[in-house]
Amino acid sequence: MTETSGPRLAPGVSPGVSPRVALFVTCLVDAMRPRIGFAALKVLEEAGCRVEVPAAQTCCGQPAWNSGDDADAASLARQVIATFEPYDYLVAPSGSCAGTISHGYPELFAKDPEWGPRARALAKKTWEVTSFLVDVMGYAPEGRSLAASATYHDSCSGLRELGVKAQPRKLLGAVDGLEMRPLEGNDVCCGFGGTFCVKYPAISNGIVGEKAAAIERTGADLLLAGDLGCLMNMAGKLHREGSKVRCFHTVEVVAGMADGPAIGEPE
Incomplete structure (x- = not known):
């Protein structure tokens, strides 16, 4: 996900149409610094996105995944996948959470015939917020x-x-x-x-x-x-x-x- 010269849209998202973006708030932001979530919401809307904050979202499972607890990590991952897959994009104000979803989930479900494809599909439309603003939306604050x-x-x-x-x-x-x-x-x-x-x-x-x-x-x-x-x-x-x-x-x-x-x- 490197910088490009113009917007890079997900499959099914037409140029000129506001993408439907789901904001993955993250546990720390929700519990310790909600202001970051509101800031992300503000700039995403300024960039032309239709932003929603799914109420069913949970932890991405990163602590369990990093600790070798694959079973609990997979349980949380399934919840996240099911919650966010209807949207054009998942955007998070955190490289670690976005990295877990885009890299960890496909590895976690690599041999799962049902959840593997779903994990890979979500991974392709998961972005860290600054990368999404620049690389996908071509946004610059004014x-x-x-x-x-x-x-x-x-x-x-x-x-x-x-x-x-x-x-x-x-x-x-x-x-x-x-x-x-x-x-x-x-x-x-x-x-x-x-x-x-x-x-x-x-x-x-x-x-x-x-x-x-x-x-x-x-x-x-x-x-x-x-x-x-x-x-x-x-x-x-x-x-x-x-x-x-x-x-x-x-x-x-x-x-x-x-x-x-x-x-x-x-x-």
């Missing part, structure tokens, strides 16, 4: 401004599984007044890794400590990224070390919604 400097962390799943790198930077480049500063080791894991940070807390803390130091060296006001789990991990470390760097999901800035409390700040 009238957005933010007087701040920012640096960007490339989350592992989005970067490596989905090729999300240029797309968020293109969107952020359209925000007037926002100065982007390079981050040393921008493509290095922050130490979150889902269940990794629970199983190996000392190693995780060492990794995020190095990441926090690199963020501080940029002198940026803001840290931006595309996965809330990574952002919560980095924001927590920065806060514990007394840093003044504020953390936001990329889509919050693109939507013009970075005027409220940052991640980890009281509402």
Whole structure:
């Protein structure tokens, strides 16, 4: 899912017709930072999509899948597939969840004659939100401004599984007044890794400590990224070390919604 020169529509979606998009909110966004979901909804509608948020959606099953619990992962995956397959696209503000659905599901159901084809069909129309906005819809924000400097962390799943790198930077480049500063080791894991940070807390803390130091060296006001789990991990470390760097999901800035409390700040 790399950047293209124009919109790339799914089969059955006609040019000029608003696609029917299902927003996969994700567990963390729903429980910890609903503002990201509302920001994604805003920009998707601005891009010309008809957006729905299916009430029947559940966890994508990533924690179970990553932990080797294939049975529970498959149960959750079937629920997600059945809920989202009627839509033109599934779009998520998370590279890790989108990566699980687009790469994990086909592997999980590789030998299943019923769910295998359904998993592969959903995988083909599953997108991370910034990639979808740029690569499919050809969207660029208009009238957005933010007087701040920012640096960007490339989350592992989005970067490596989905090729999300240029797309968020293109969107952020359209925000007037926002100065982007390079981050040393921008493509290095922050130490979150889902269940990794629970199983190996000392190693995780060492990794995020190095990441926090690199963020501080940029002198940026803001840290931006595309996965809330990574952002919560980095924001927590920065806060514990007394840093003044504020953390936001990329889509919050693109939507013009970075005027409220940052991640980890009281509402």
